[in-house]
Amino acid sequence: MAGTEHSEGLAFHPLEQFEITRLFGHGPIHWYTPTNATLWMALATLAIIVVFVLGSARRSMIPGRLQSLGEMAYDFIYKMVEDVTGHDGVKYFPMIMTLFVFILFTNLLGLLPASFTPTSHIAVTAILGFGVFLFVTLLGLAKHGVGFLGLFWMSDAPLILRPIIAVIEVISYFVRPVSHSIRLAGNIMAGHAVIKVFAAFAPLILISGIGVLVTPISILAIVAIYALEVLVAFIQAYVFTILTCVYLKDALHPGH
Amino acid sequence: MELEAAAAIGKFIGAGLAAIGSGAAAIGVGHVAGNFLAGALRNPSAAASQTATLFIGLAFAEALGIFSFLVALLLMFAV
Amino acid sequence: MATTETAHEAAKAGMPQLDFSTFPNQIFWLLVTLAVIFFVLRTVALPRIGGILTTRRGQISGDLAAAEELKHKALEAEKAYNAALVSARAEAGKIVAAAKAEIQADLNAAIAKADAEIAAKTAESASRIDEIRAAASDVVASVAKDTAAELVVAMGGAVDARAIEAAVTARLKG
Numbered sequence: 001m002a003g004t005e006h007s008e009g010l011a012f013h014p015l016e017q018f019e020i021t022r023l024f025g026h027g028p029i030h031w032y033t034p035t036n037a038t039l040w041m042a043l044a045t046l047a048i049i050v051v052f053v054l055g056s057a058r059r060s061m062i063p064g065r066l067q068s069l070g071e072m073a074y075d076f077i078y079k080m081v082e083d084v085t086g087h088d089g090v091k092y093f094p095m096i097m098t099l100f101v102f103i104l105f106t107n108l109l110g111l112l113p114a115s116f117t118p119t120s121h122i123a124v125t126a127i128l129g130f131g132v133f134l135f136v137t138l139l140g141l142a143k144h145g146v147g148f149l150g151l152f153w154m155s156d157a158p159l160i161l162r163p164i165i166a167v168i169e170v171i172s173y174f175v176r177p178v179s180h181s182i183r184l185a186g187n188i189m190a191g192h193a194v195i196k197v198f199a200a201f202a203p204l205i206l207i208s209g210i211g212v213l214v215t216p217i218s219i220l221a222i223v224a225i226y227a228l229e230v231l232v233a234f235i236q237a238y239v240f241t242i243l244t245c246v247y248l249k250d251a252l253h254p255g256h
Numbered sequence: 257m258e259l260e261a262a263a264a265i266g267k268f269i270g271a272g273l274a275a276i277g278s279g280a281a282a283i284g285v286g287h288v289a290g291n292f293l294a295g296a297l298r299n300p301s302a303a304a305s306q307t308a309t310l311f312i313g314l315a316f317a318e319a320l321g322i323f324s325f326l327v328a329l330l331l332m333f334a335v
Numbered sequence: 336m337a338t339t340e341t342a343h344e345a346a347k348a349g350m351p352q353l354d355f356s357t358f359p360n361q362i363f364w365l366l367v368t369l370a371v372i373f374f375v376l377r378t379v380a381l382p383r384i385g386g387i388l389t390t391r392r393g394q395i396s397g398d399l400a401a402a403e404e405l406k407h408k409a410l411e412a413e414k415a416y417n418a419a420l421v422s423a424r425a426e427a428g429k430i431v432a433a434a435k436a437e438i439q440a441d442l443n444a445a446i447a448k449a450d451a452e453i454a455a456k457t458a459e460s461a462s463r464i465d466e467i468r469a470a471a472s473d474v475v476a477s478v479a480k481d482t483a484a485e486l487v488v489a490m491g492g493a494v495d496a497r498a499i500e501a502a503v504t505a506r507l508k509g
Contacts, residue, residue: 015333016351018350018351018352019351020351020354020357029356029360030360031359031362033360035361035364037360037361037364037365038360038364041364041365042368045368048372048375048376049375049380052375052376052379052380052381052384053375053379053380056387059383061391061394063387067387070380071387071388074381074385074388080308083308084308093381094376095373098373098377101372101376102368118361120352121351121361122352122353123352123358123361124362124365127365128365179316179319182319182323182326183318183319183322186323186325186326189329189352239312239314239315242312243312243315246312329350330350330353333349334349334353
């Protein structure tokens with residue numbers, strides 16, 4: 001905001017794109033008000049339905065493009081769940097698949113120009129992250145009772161170190177949801193903000209002579225960052241999902 | 257008034273300092289990826305089974321950089 | 336428009352992410368979205384895709400098994416064919432050997448017969464040659480006697496037949 005008076009004409013509002021606005025009319029945003037977040041979540045849901053339901057509607061033995069896309073995602077997550085959590089984690093596969101496709105599709109749709117990315121908001125990712133945390137903790141306690149606390153008690157460490165390690169383990173356990181949710185929101189927010197900053201430099205050619213140099217560079221930079229962001233959209237969905245699987249494995253098999 | 261100006265300056269200096277953390281995280285991420293590559297080139301047959309571990313390591317290293325980025329943003333826009 | 340924009344700006348100077356007034360809204364819609372996606376995936380998409388993958392896997396492994404069986408059959412057929420070929424070859428060899436032996440026997444008989452005929456002819460020829468030779472030597476003796484007698488006459492001597500004969504015979508033997 002300090003940059004605005006320094007370079008008149010260029011508009012630096014890297015965080016404007018994250019604003020939540022009403023879809024219809026004016027007024028305060030209630031919990032039920034349809035907003036741009038609602039719109040883009042709905043679009044993500046629609047895309048998911050198109051890929052996973054309509055794409056596989058023909059159940060063909062030789063898959064078409066959409067169907068093989070859905071099958072690839074299915075196989076990818078199924079294998080991940082099976083590899084990380086073991087065979088008894090497969091029960092939670094629909095839940096993990098839901099997380100993956102929701103994050104992936106909102107990330108990718110958010111990369112469309114003039115769109116909105118729900119996963120760039122702490123509120124959304126915190127619900128996801130703390131939801132996973134609560135689910136996993138309660139599942140572990142329900143499955144193993146007090147034995148679940150053995151997760152923090154390293155029985156193969158020297159006896160003197162065990163309480164210290166236990167403290168560290170407890171702290172790192174409770175930091176998990178925070179880092180889990182902030183990682184996703186922070187990554188997406190940072191990428192979008194960087195694109196916006198470069199985009200703000202692009203119209204400099206209309207204002208000043210130096211723009212001949214700056215504008216092409218900033219446009220090239222936007223292209224490069226955009227490609228990186230497509231990658232990040234995938235990787236963050238993948239990382240969020242695999243960490244969920246790892247936490248789930250801890251809940252199902254607390255003995256390391 | 258002077259105190260407010262000092263606070264404003266401090267905000268931006270703090271944000272800049274916090275941004276150093278992003279560079280540190282970049283070093284960490286590079287370490288993870290580089291060591292993975294070194295190991296993978298020594299034993300390529302074991303590399304495929306460890307990509308999940310690689311991404312988890314990358315995510316943990318990167319999370320701390322994102323934290324410092326967040327601190328910078330908070331100082332700039334929220335404090 | 337400008338006034339609403341500035342009012343907007345003033346209201347939200349900080350990060351939109353930390354505007355707590357929008358949190359209930361986002362959380363509500365997030366939960367709705369997740370519920371819808373979960374429901375759709377759980378009830379429709381995942382069982383269907385899983386079913387497709389399972390049937391395909393079954394089909395592929397069935398096809399592979401069938402192919403394996405067919406390959407097995409083909410190998411067996413080839414083995415049988417080879418065995419048949421070997422026995423046929425042995426049979427053919429036997430037939431060839433028998434034919435050869437037969438031919439050889441015929442040939443031997445024919446050769447023997449021809450040899451006998453040749454021997455007979457040779458003997459006959461030899462006897463005839465002997466006859467001819469004998470006849471010829473008689474003729475030579477008589478011609479020599481005649482010639483000797485004529486020579487003696489021509490030289491003005493008396494012909495003593497007995498002496499001439501003895502001389503010619505001695506010469507012919509000589």
